[in-house]
Amino acid sequence: MKFATWNVNSLAVRLPQLLAWLEANPVDALVLQETKLTDDKFPTMDIGAAGYQVQWFGQKTYNGVALISKTPATDVVKNITGYADEQARLIAGTVDGVRGPVRVIGGYFPNGQALDSDKFVYKMAWLDGLKAWLKTELATHEKLVLMGDFNIAPEDRDCYDPAAFVGQTHTSPQERAHFQALLDMGLTDAYRLFEQPPKSYSWWDYRMLGFQKNKGLRIDHILVSNALKGSVSACVIDRQMRKNPQPSDHAPVIVTID
């Protein structure tokens, strides 16, 4: 089985790349973030023609998520149950896996902007809400993958210049404590199950030749539950996608589970 996550930074712009990527990477499920489309504009037909099922949940201009899958997703949830949110940031569904159903959750975690901003307060509240809801999800779904743009670099090695980020978002102790809390609930960062190239990132700033200089962050993650952990055989970041003309600023992350 393969599961993947990709922040497309506008699906309207990235649709051709998405379809080409799906053709080259036949995944069981892919979650998208930052579709930036209202639901009426979602390209359902194109994705269906590519042989995939899709669930989507968007809004105007910002945010927006989708769950693309080989088998139809069931028990679909949009946003965090129990956490009232005006922003479209999460979608979950159950898909067929090789050894039974797998719960797939895709999230576009809040950015936070600055540690002293209202947006950071929102980020912390959203993470609290996620944690509370995830407790019941884990209790009812043994095999679960939590994927998405977490907007958190869990360790210093996930940031191109940790010293420069002190006092900023994405690397703060508060955000990292939330990431650790997810691990403590019985989830594992699939990427770190394997030896990986040093300075591995999943996002690079469009500005100042961020990608060319490999000034990036590893903020897109795939966490797997204990029931899946032992079957994970690979986890990679598809850096090639960042080399495309008109790339997203994020690269897809893919996990393989036997």
Next chain:
DNA sequence: ATGACGGTGTGGCACCGA
């Protein structure tokens, strides 16, 4: 130090992202 790049909107620049 600053702003830089890319996307969206009902625009002629402002905003947001990370």
